[in-house]
Amino acid sequence: MKQHYDIIIVGAGISGLSCAYKCQQNDRDFILFEKSDRVGGRVGSVKENGFIFDVGFQVYNTAYKKTNELLDIDVNKFGRFSPGAKIFVNGQSTILSDPLRNISKLPNTLLSRAGNILDKIKILQLKLSLNKYEIKHDQTNDVSTIEFLENYGFSEKIIKNFFQPFFSGIFLENELKTSSKFFKYVFSNFNNGIAALPQNGMQEIPDDLSSKLNASRLKLNSEVVKIDNNNFIELKNGDRIGYKHLILTNESSMLAEDGQIDYNPTSTIYFSSRLNVDDGSYIHLFPEEDLINNIAIVSEVVPTYSQDDLSLFSISLKKKYKKETHDILIRQKLAHYFGGKDSDYTFEKSFSIIKGTIKQRVNFFDEEKNLSSKYIVCGDYFENGSIEGASISGIKAYEQLKK
Numbered sequence: 001m002k003q004h005y006d007i008i009i010v011g012a013g014i015s016g017l018s019c020a021y022k023c024q025q026n027d028r029d030f031i032l033f034e035k036s037d038r039v040g041g042r043v044g045s046v047k048e049n050g051f052i053f054d055v056g057f058q059v060y061n062t063a064y065k066k067t068n069e070l071l072d073i074d075v076n077k078f079g080r081f082s083p084g085a086k087i088f089v090n091g092q093s094t095i096l097s098d099p100l101r102n103i104s105k106l107p108n109t110l111l112s113r114a115g116n117i118l119d120k121i122k123i124l125q126l127k128l129s130l131n132k133y134e135i136k137h138d139q140t141n142d143v144s145t146i147e148f149l150e151n152y153g154f155s156e157k158i159i160k161n162f163f164q165p166f167f168s169g170i171f172l173e174n175e176l177k178t179s180s181k182f183f184k185y186v187f188s189n190f191n192n193g194i195a196a197l198p199q200n201g202m203q204e205i206p207d208d209l210s211s212k213l214n215a216s217r218l219k220l221n222s223e224v225v226k227i228d229n230n231n232f233i234e235l236k237n238g239d240r241i242g243y244k245h246l247i248l249t250n251e252s253s254m255l256a257e258d259g260q261i262d263y264n265p266t267s268t269i270y271f272s273s274r275l276n277v278d279d280g281s282y283i284h285l286f287p288e289e290d291l292i293n294n295i296a297i298v299s300e301v302v303p304t305y306s307q308d309d310l311s312l313f314s315i316s317l318k319k320k321y322k323k324e325t326h327d328i329l330i331r332q333k334l335a336h337y338f339g340g341k342d343s344d345y346t347f348e349k350s351f352s353i354i355k356g357t358i359k360q361r362v363n364f365f366d367e368e369k370n371l372s373s374k375y376i377v378c379g380d381y382f383e384n385g386s387i388e389g390a391s392i393s394g395i396k397a398y399e400q401l402k403k
Helices: 014-025 065-070 103-111 117-129 145-152 156-171 180-192 204-210 250-255 323-338 387-401
Strands: 004-010 030-033 045-048 051-054 084-089 092-097 195-197 224-227 232-235 240-249 263-273 283-285 292-297 311-317 345-358 376-378
Touching: 004 014, 014 030, 014 065, 014 204, 014 240, 014 376, 014 387, 051 263, 051 345, 065 387, 084 156, 117 156, 117 180, 145 156, 145 180, 156 180, 156 283, 156 292, 224 250, 240 250, 240 387, 263 323, 292 323, 311 323, 323 345, 376 387
Parallel strands: 004 030, 004 240, 084 283, 240 376
Antiparallel strands: 045 051, 084 092, 224 232, 232 240, 263 311, 263 345, 283 292, 292 311
């Protein structure tokens, strides 16, 4: 490793990898430091005992145009969730689907007890109005997601049964206090793309980006602990490396400025079973539950997530996971909703994640987030809290180098 680089990038999440890839494409002298033993940041997977466990329930939206352009893997080969959701209400299940994508589900959607006919018409109207939505072009006054839905005229029933559990699983907060501009961004992407999973887990996305980099340009297990005023960074092992340009991603930007990025926490639990699940390619919602928010049978979407024909359940909780009290209760609930006995479900793995998603409150996108002109910053915090937002931010950071 050299003692000086033209460009130092701190953090090998999606934004740092995207920026590094652009540097490599253009023959720039750079190095990328990552404090952990893998790339991807909050996007990642663990492979154990024949299973793939994503670090928290995550999906890739096939409408992510900029990220698609960066990847060599073909997103059209990703396993796809069925559009819509299967919702458990009043002891019964109902499917709320997108009949524009799957006309065979039109009767289910029209008869769905998740909302009334007017709600379903309004969902269609919202889909059409947000078809080409971009946050940067939205000049409306920002409100919370829950306020936006109420103002739009959706019934309390559809908000409680569909919007709240579905988008709580994305935002990782149950009250839908997240900026309505981010809600509109996510809703638009689901309108134009499909929630999908790579064949080798979500880790495949950052791994694909990092595979494009010269091995000498990426340093794992290399934590940057200090930035001095003489254009040097200091690593945890004491090494000092000089730079002309410094790019800081999300958390590493706090090295240069006091403050913090606020996150929503989450808990995700994995269980396996030999039982087959009806409508397993849908995300399952539980609006009347006080423990479970949503369940995805990820092995139904991508069989390689599991082994020996086992069904793998990814369960997102509304509360912090406590193994001693929740394991038995979750088994009981799985048996209640999906059939079989408690003993038919086997605990496999759990993740309690402190930094799940960035809190994007009302007016989040109007806040000034840039640091001193001495540094360039990127990350989903500086664009929007999605994989696509991180990719765009990393590309923008590279573009700033050319100015």
